[in-house]
Amino acid sequence: MAESTFTFRVDEDLKAAFAEVAKAQDRTAAQFLRVLMREAVERDQAVRDHDAWFRSEVEQAIREADDPNTAWIPHEEVMAKWEARIAELRQRTSDDAA
Structure with missing residues (x-):
């Protein structure tokens, strides 16, 4: 892969702090920037x-x-089925606990 130079300005304190972070990870600032x-x-x-x-x-x-x-x-039919299922599970749980 061809490489190119990426030049930009940055605050000197930020540059120094970034270099320390990179060094702590055993990398150069350039290596860390690439990562x-x-x-x-x-x-x-x-995300895309x-x-x-x-x-x-959708x-x-x-x-x-x-x-x-x-x-x-219909909503009512779905709710009735789920309410019956929930009641069944609650009954089963109380039977298992007894």
């Missing part, structure tokens, strides 16, 4: 990948919701 730059790029890509995945999931959900063949279950 930080790679991590920033990887973090940004992970997650955003693309999430948007895709779009799929919207398509499914708009599909006239989608079977809808």
Whole structure:
């Protein structure tokens, strides 16, 4: 991979403190900067990948919701089933405790 120089200005105290942090990790400031730059790029890509995945999931959900063949279950029916399931689990827990 071709390399290039990255030049920028930084406060002298920050530069010295950064060099100490790099030294404490047994690296030069340049090596440590490369690590930080790679991590920033990887973090940004992970955020972009997650955003693309999430948007895709939302779009799929919207398509499914708009599909006239989608079977809808009334809220009351779902709640009744879950309340029965919760009661069953509570009963089982109290039977196991006895």
